[in-house]
Amino acid sequence: MTHNAGQDADDLVLSPSEQRAHNLALRASGTKKTSTQKSLASIALGFELFVVFLIGLTLFGLGVFDPAWVGLVIGGVACLLIIVALGLMRMGNVGIILGWVVHGLYFVGAFFLVPILFVGLIFTGLWLYCMWKGAQIDRMREARL
Template structure:
């Protein structure tokens, strides 16, 4: 006797995906790109010996870890706060390496715009069809 499921049995319906707000989507995109830039920046700082290895790699790893946690928690307000903390930290890294002032300014501007615009769009967006029982044309 085999443990294979019955070939004629219908497959279980896939679980519906959780609706993600625009703030969560845009925030994760900005933090994801920033994560790549910070990771590569930490490697460059280590390779050029611009900072001690513990500061370059340890600080870079800590910041990357903070970004990963922020991306994972963006559905709650604490994720947005962690995102702001990431922006503040990247700008503050400019005191160690001035180039990070530019990187921090660019990503902070993108983060600010995404958080403000996405919150406004999410607030003005009509309810989804499943929530109010009607269909949007």
């Protein structure tokens, strides 16, 4: 990458070959314009997938529902919802909306098992931060371009 003397250290100029490689990488990822907000949302939901799976196992193991296998079904459906949200993250705001639904489900789950409330508060706080900071970074990048 080249750097002009009159520019700040953050303003790097790509050579033509680097620009072509960058454009090819963006096309391969399925998007021309990457959204920091959606990238952060995907990371947060990816971590939550494991936790939701463990919550489903906990609901089953503690026998919160009668029959106990209902806890596994609820955990599986919630995991499937997260996977669909991750898959739809590039398509408009559908993935973001499904992410909000997942976070709402934490608070519904707290009615059945109170410790889910603490997990929900932690991940919803992370989600809110990702939404806020990602949108802020996207706005700053858009203003710079």
